[in-house]
Amino acid sequence: MSGLKKSADAEAKRHLAEKLICREVQVSTLLSVFGEPHHYSFPSLFIYGHTATGKTYVIQTLLETLELPHAIVNCVECFTSRLLFEQVLNQLQGHHPSPENNYSSFTFCNTFNDFVRLYKQLTHNQGLQNQTVYIVLDRAERLREMEVNLLPGFLRLQELTQENVTILLLSEIVWEKFRPNTGCFEPLTLYFPDYSKVDLQKILSHDHPPEYSADFYATYINILLGVFYTVCRDLKELRHLVRIHYMKVQHFFFSSYSYYSVQS
Template structure:
């Protein structure tokens, strides 16, 4: 085992030593390699792709790394693999691949041709976003699972996916790959990883204040611990947490730089940074500004409302997408049993007694808008959408595309598998201030359709 490579990877990717060792043992010795296919799986931002790429580069192994989101057809997939394994440089003028390849038989033939010229034994094919194989040609997954047996070349295929392998069981006769699991980071692991970013924190302070406060690793670790106490419950994405931790550290340090408090007064620092962290939670995943712009915005206004309204106004959503988002908010924060009363005309008004009103307004923390979003089905979302929309439009692919865009923007979360067509569920990620701004842009009174305010 090359200790230098292992030490480097474990230093660059802390808390992933076990997975790095597993992968190295499976592909690090080409002469002893026995794994035909390896299935690497885990959630988003857990290091699957980065570690695989770094390991292959450090071992100087010939490999073809292919993202199946980009290579969405078998033709693109075949030609990309052939280009990379043959070291073929595509002419930007002609765009000609190594060979035009439309089927698996031609792909294997050209691969053996490359092998005869440059010996592909010990090479690796990496299929990132492997879950896309489920919607591609039926023979791709079974063939790549037993690829060495079919092409007669010592090539290992690595699948990288966010889904477990059981989700691929729709195909009969699949060969079981060796599995390597990348679990989500726990809070202690995230604390250790984010605490390593202290040099970025120092640079952020210099960029904003042109001077550096004298803080040590314990000070930054305490900040990260406070940061995770608010963010860990709602986000486990390391990339997003790292981004948010860096841009909020400047706000955390402002009272010290402005001589308002000392570096040891952690309670005052926490009290002052808490509103900024809560405001950042509202724009999680949106990344509407870079670090410098975020810092300048924070200095211009301490009001979180300004930030939320500004985000809502800068989002260039199509007209129907705004109504879909409003409908999603209503579906998330209204009980399903209230839909008839809220959205159906001539449903028969319920007579409210004084006890009903008193019970409804007794404790503000019991309001649905304070308890968090609830899941809802696609059918219910569309029913509310058509109810609140004044126009008569038919159901078409355009609406589904706009719904997918809201999920991609993290304004909605999909709680179902992408291949589940019946009873798909979603959850709305935006808060009341955000959706109220969106509603004003289209002239919609959202309070009128929320059960929390119906008694007022």
């Protein structure tokens, strides 16, 4: 069994290395903090960095690849605490609002005290009390605009529930601007820096289509970055630019090939 586990762990790490390019330091730190699934993890992590630095993608890929129980909620979509609580509980229960259930939630949850009680019931019913459960709150700066007890409560959720749960707060602002005036448990912080030009070259080149060689596509990416890097360093926007200009490059090469074929 231990041999199978080691083989599975090696396969998971290989998969992570292939998908999480240029984020080796952050992935290594997160894996160290997570530890073994049955060990108590740090109560809360605050992960920050500019947009398109891979925060959400890295966390989601790690949790899914390692098959860790988790819920990922975007705080922009949850403009009330009730929506936030119910989305977390829905995901941990595996409940999906749909036409068949009239888009209803797994359970109603109006207050933080209700959330603590329902969370404990759910984890025991699902047999999750012996492993770490991860609750990811993306765009967590929106919590500052909600009830004053919400952020301190989440940061102390492990203490309040007496369960092995870790809160991951993802934000584009630093903790000093995030810290509430009421005082709360200080999370462990992790910074995701902007991608360098070399990083962007490596990530974008990794997406090369199979019909062209990797060297050809890397050359195209290098030319594109030479034009746009000084004015745009957002990975999402650069990926969009790569796609729309690559269609033009394809059209140019196809037209040139057709012309020379006719001439010959």
